[in-house]
Amino acid sequence: MDDLSPSLVTRITGVIHKQIASRQLSLGARLPSIRSLAEAQGVSKSTVVDAYDRLVAEGVITSRRGSGYFVAAPTAPLALSDIGPALDRQIDPLWLSRQSLETPDDYLKPGCGWLPPSWMPEDDIRRALRAVARNPKSNLVEYATPLGHLPLRQILSRRLGELDITVAPQQIMLVDSATQAIELLCRFLLKPGDTVLVDDPCYFNFLAKLRAHGVKVVGVARTAHGPDMAAFSAALEAHKPRLYITNTALHNPTGTTLSPLMAHRLLKLAEAHDLTIIEDDIYADFEPEPSARLTAFDGFERVIYVGGFSKTLSASMRCGYICVRGDWIDALIDLKIATIFSSHQLPAELVCAVISDGHYRKHVELIRQKLAALRGRTVESFERMGFKIGVVPQAGMFLWCELPGGRDASELAKRALAEKIVLAPGNAFSLSQSASGFLRFNIAQSQDGRVFEFLKRALG
Amino acid sequence: MDDLSPSLVTRITGVIHKQIASRQLSLGARLPSIRSLAEAQGVSKSTVVDAYDRLVAEGVITSRRGSGYFVAAPTAPLALSDIGPALDRQIDPLWLSRQSLETPDDYLKPGCGWLPPSWMPEDDIRRALRAVARNPKSNLVEYATPLGHLPLRQILSRRLGELDITVAPQQIMLVDSATQAIELLCRFLLKPGDTVLVDDPCYFNFLAKLRAHGVKVVGVARTAHGPDMAAFSAALEAHKPRLYITNTALHNPTGTTLSPLMAHRLLKLAEAHDLTIIEDDIYADFEPEPSARLTAFDGFERVIYVGGFSKTLSASMRCGYICVRGDWIDALIDLKIATIFSSHQLPAELVCAVISDGHYRKHVELIRQKLAALRGRTVESFERMGFKIGVVPQAGMFLWCELPGGRDASELAKRALAEKIVLAPGNAFSLSQSASGFLRFNIAQSQDGRVFEFLKRALG
Numbered sequence: 063m064d065d066l067s068p069s070l071v072t073r074i075t076g077v078i079h080k081q082i083a084s085r086q087l088s089l090g091a092r093l094p095s096i097r098s099l100a101e102a103q104g105v106s107k108s109t110v111v112d113a114y115d116r117l118v119a120e121g122v123i124t125s126r127r128g129s130g131y132f133v134a135a136p137t138a139p140l141a142l143s144d145i146g147p148a149l150d151r152q153i154d155p156l157w158l159s160r161q162s163l164e165t166p167d168d169y170l171k172p173g174c175g176w177l178p179p180s181w182m183p184e185d186d187i188r189r190a191l192r193a194v195a196r197n198p199k200s201n202l203v204e205y206a207t208p209l210g211h212l213p214l215r216q217i218l219s220r221r222l223g224e225l226d227i228t229v230a231p232q233q234i235m236l237v238d239s240a241t242q243a244i245e246l247l248c249r250f251l252l253k254p255g256d257t258v259l260v261d262d263p264c265y266f267n268f269l270a271k272l273r274a275h276g277v278k279v280v281g282v283a284r285t286a287h288g289p290d291m292a293a294f295s296a297a298l299e300a301h302k303p304r305l306y307i308t309n310t311a312l313h314n315p316t317g318t319t320l321s322p323l324m325a326h327r328l329l330k331l332a333e334a335h336d337l338t339i340i341e342d343d344i345y346a347d348f349e350p351e352p353s354a355r356l357t358a359f360d361g362f363e364r365v366i367y368v369g370g371f372s373k374t375l376s377a378s379m380r381c382g383y384i385c386v387r388g389d390w391i392d393a394l395i396d397l398k399i400a401t402i403f404s405s406h407q408l409p410a411e412l413v414c415a416v417i418s419d420g421h422y423r424k425h426v427e428l429i430r431q432k433l434a435a436l437r438g439r440t441v442e443s444f445e446r447m448g449f450k451i452g453v454v455p456q457a458g459m460f461l462w463c464e465l466p467g468g469r470d471a472s473e474l475a476k477r478a479l480a481e482k483i484v485l486a487p488g489n490a491f492s493l494s495q496s497a498s499g500f501l502r503f504n505i506a507q508s509q510d511g512r513v514f515e516f517l518k519r520a521l522g
Numbered sequence: 523m524d525d526l527s528p529s530l531v532t533r534i535t536g537v538i539h540k541q542i543a544s545r546q547l548s549l550g551a552r553l554p555s556i557r558s559l560a561e562a563q564g565v566s567k568s569t570v571v572d573a574y575d576r577l578v579a580e581g582v583i584t585s586r587r588g589s590g591y592f593v594a595a596p597t598a599p600l601a602l603s604d605i606g607p608a609l610d611r612q613i614d615p616l617w618l619s620r621q622s623l624e625t626p627d628d629y630l631k632p633g634c635g636w637l638p639p640s641w642m643p644e645d646d647i648r649r650a651l652r653a654v655a656r657n658p659k660s661n662l663v664e665y666a667t668p669l670g671h672l673p674l675r676q677i678l679s680r681r682l683g684e685l686d687i688t689v690a691p692q693q694i695m696l697v698d699s700a701t702q703a704i705e706l707l708c709r710f711l712l713k714p715g716d717t718v719l720v721d722d723p724c725y726f727n728f729l730a731k732l733r734a735h736g737v738k739v740v741g742v743a744r745t746a747h748g749p750d751m752a753a754f755s756a757a758l759e760a761h762k763p764r765l766y767i768t769n770t771a772l773h774n775p776t777g778t779t780l781s782p783l784m785a786h787r788l789l790k791l792a793e794a795h796d797l798t799i800i801e802d803d804i805y806a807d808f809e810p811e812p813s814a815r816l817t818a819f820d821g822f823e824r825v826i827y828v829g830g831f832s833k834t835l836s837a838s839m840r841c842g843y844i845c846v847r848g849d850w851i852d853a854l855i856d857l858k859i860a861t862i863f864s865s866h867q868l869p870a871e872l873v874c875a876v877i878s879d880g881h882y883r884k885h886v887e888l889i890r891q892k893l894a895a896l897r898g899r900t901v902e903s904f905e906r907m908g909f910k911i912g913v914v915p916q917a918g919m920f921l922w923c924e925l926p927g928g929r930d931a932s933e934l935a936k937r938a939l940a941e942k943i944v945l946a947p948g949n950a951f952s953l954s955q956s957a958s959g960f961l962r963f964n965i966a967q968s969q970d971g972r973v974f975e976f977l978k979r980a981l982g
Contacts, residue, residue: 112880114880115880115883115884116878116879116880118880118883119877119878119879119880119881119882119883120677120680120878121677121679121680121681121683121684122680124684134680134683134684156856156859156860159859159863160668160855160856160859163665163666163667163668163859163864164667164668176664176665179663179664182662182663182664183663184662184663187662187663188655188656188662191651191652191654191655191662192651192652192655194651195648195651195652195655196648201838202642202644202647202648202651202836202838202839203639203642203643203644203647203836203837203838204636204639204642204837204838205623205636205832205837205838206623206838207623207624208620208623208624217580217581219581220580220581220582220594221581223581223594224581224584224594238698238862238866239862239863239864241861241862241863242861242862245861245862249734253736254714267859267860267863270856270859270860271860271861273860274709274857274860274861276713372665375663376662376663376868377663377664377665377864377867378661378662378663378664378665378666378866378867378868378871379662379866379867379868379869380864380866395620396616396620396730397734399616399619399620399623399727399730400616400727400730400731400733400734401701401702401705401731401734402698402699402701402702402705403619403699403701403727404623404699404837404840406698406838406839406840406866406869407837407838407839408836408838408839408869408872409839409866409868409869411838412868417579418576418579418580419576419579420572420575420576420578420579421579422579423575423578423579424575
């Protein structure tokens with residue numbers, strides 16, 4: 063039907079919408095009969111039938127058998143919370159997520175943790191949508207199998223080989239995002255009262271998530287080459303943690319990468335203290351040359367590998383995955399079924415369609431090149447304003463910058479928000495709250511002149 | 523590229539796949555140069571370039587700068603667990619989920635909890651995929667807002683009005699499924715050691731989920747019109763439960779529906795004992811005429827409403843939702859961000875596209891008619907075999923059937939599985955394990971002659 067006369071049907075639904083909005087048709091009022099509206103509007107009766115069907119589907123009107131169509135209850139008005147961000151919320155690990163997710167499109171987001179939409183492979187996704195729509199083998203209606211779409215797991219198995227990670231497709235479980243992967247693993251591994259190690263600073267949502275799990279969290283300072291090994295060792299002795307969650311490569315927020323030497327030492331300590339490690343590798347595709355992975359060294363003895371596509375492919379159709387030792391898979395499947403029953407099949411097929419096309423490799427290569435081109439001059443601009451950048455990352459989107467003159471990042475973030483700029487204050491990432499003088503910038507989101515103009519003015 | 527010469531590119535990737543499979547090209551071997559393969563196969567060089575790009579994307583080959591293309595590591599072989607179901611697993615709440623999800627397509631699934639794929643609106647979904655692909659306003663790459671796609675929440679707000687549930691869009695949170703909705707609410711409301719009431723029997727995954735949450739679960743017998751009210755009252759007195767999870771309408775597995783009288787009594791008891799209730803209404807669209815909803819009576823004082831589209835629209839692109847009192851939304855958003863960061867945007871837009879089209883109403887009407895047409899004769903056939911059906915449901919897909927002669931449903935289910943038939947034994951649904959003589963049948967999945975043939979033989 064929508065292939066025949068969409069514009070006519072849309073015109074008729076528009077007429078009714080307008081009459082309701084202007085109170086010509088009020089709540090409970092009977093709509094014109096199909097014949098009379100068709101005559102009045104000069105369209106066929108079937109066009110009006112289709113338009114009324116659509117309005118019924120939208121819930122705008124209802125039909126009563128034998129007596130016609132009536133205006134249904136109106137939608138309740140929007141609350142302010144749907145329109146604007148709260149300006150006074152205390153800055154905590156969730157503050158930044160909410161500012162980044164909730165602020166309208168006219169806000170600048172140099173503190174945001176993802177790339178601008180224009181950097182994402184939208185054309186490839188549209189092509190994948192069309193391909194999945196026309197492929198008679200697409201599974202559009204049934205649940206995914208417990209581990210998820212096998213062709214995607216086979217591709218992941220091969221791709222991970224490039225990081226020297228040997229993993230069979232049946233050791234890979236698809237889930238709906240890397241965040242959900244870590245959520246499931248926390249449910250799998252932790253009980254309230256356990257202790258978990260994180261980097262300080264670390265991805266702020268680790269802190270929010272672990273707080274929600276009721277576990278004790280201990281931070282270990284992050285150096286240029288990985289966690290401070292003396293502090294890490296001392297924390298193992300003192301707190302007997304069950305788990306360590308980390309980004310090995312292109313760590314969020316510092317952009318630093320674990321060296322092979324540190325990886326080896328860390329795994330020796332982990333073994334001695336029976337520590338399990340979640341290696342969250344969602345920035346893998348930003349690396350031009352792969353660095354050392356804990357999972358590659360460890361071979362799934364005690365390291366669990368987590369990846370996803372929200373940062374390089376799409377955050378609208380999310381797909382993450384867990385790679386784990388074979389003898390844990392069965393219990394993980396049980397927990398996945400109990401908590402979410404099944405992960406999304408269609409997004410997995412779409413991700414599979416996008417990445418099995420040569421375009422995706424070119425797309426991530428292009429992202430790397432664009433970031434590389436911007437990184438140097440962004441660093442230069444920030445340094446000119448007085449920021450100190452201890453380690454300039456080799457790749458990725460983040461710059462971890464120390465404010466000049468001991469200024470407070472949270473204060474600055476609040477001022478910025480009033481000017482519709484979302485900054486990422488350091489303490490949102492810091493368990494010890496020792497990063498009040500830092501901001502995390504996203505290179506790709508910091509190119510608007512108003513960001514620099516604001517910073518210059520605020521710091522001047 | 524895929525629009526120009528997909529068959530040629532596919533032919534070339536096929537040639538390479540075959541040479542690798544037959545060991546003509548072994549691990550690490552260099553592939554023919556682009557020019558020589560183009561000449562040998564009579565295709566253009568750009569076709570070979572595209573084919574090699576695709577093979578690189580699949581991880582089948584790798585490229586080394588300046589030195590050509592090489593065969594990458596092969597995929598590890600499939601484990602048996604990827605191919606066939608385990609036959610010896612003990613029947614527990616997870617057993618049935620795994621049999622239903624893991625068994626191959628040639629199994630019959632009269633015990634399964636969803637409709638056959640041929641009943642689902644696949645054409646509408648293909649149309650929605652094309653519509654979303656061509657709509658320039660589709661959000662294909664960015665995170666959803668914390669509450670999710672506003673147009674869908676507006677439609678839900680209007681549709682719920684038809685159940686006498688008055689809920690504003692800003693009280694509705696989209697999540698990735700009704701199961702995830704309940705998971706999030708359990709995280710929100712419960713702590714280990716709390717007590718939760720369920721119906722006995724109830725949806726088996728409630729039992730698996732609550733077990734995973736470490737709470738105490740108490741069952742209340744389900745009667746034809748709702749929970750046994752004396753037992754419900756006694757359980758409130760004795761166990762001081764925090765929460766009751768139930769299907770009000772078309773209860774799984776019994777197909778029974780709460781009467782308005784019972785709804786009113788139940789809410790009075792809940793108020794007196796400060797009990798929170800989750801009304802899981804995923805079978806709403808199966809009802810020809812809406813019955814009483816606890817949420818409609820309660821107005822979000824203590825009832826939380828959960829819905830979803832996996833049963834009537836698609837289990838491949840899942841979308842569920844939570845309707846809750848306005849003053850709980852903010853804390854729920856925080857928990858959603860901490861646990862999954864954001865729900866899927868694209869599936870929400872696809873669901874929105876499907877249900878805002880008049881076709882969806884016709885589709886669910888057709889499902890209701892088909893089930894109504896099958897229900898009578900299926901009941902008759904089962905009764906002829908000696909099954910007892912206490913309450914024949916007014917709608918929905920389930921029949922809760924007592925086996926003749928005190929036979930054990932689990933034994934029967936194991937025998938059936940050996941003949942590639944998945945049954946749903948009663949005790950998977952029963953906390954008290956008092957339903958060993960019952961099976962849940964799915965009317966739509968029970969029409970194959972082999973199901974009746976097996977049952978006659980097994981019961982004969």
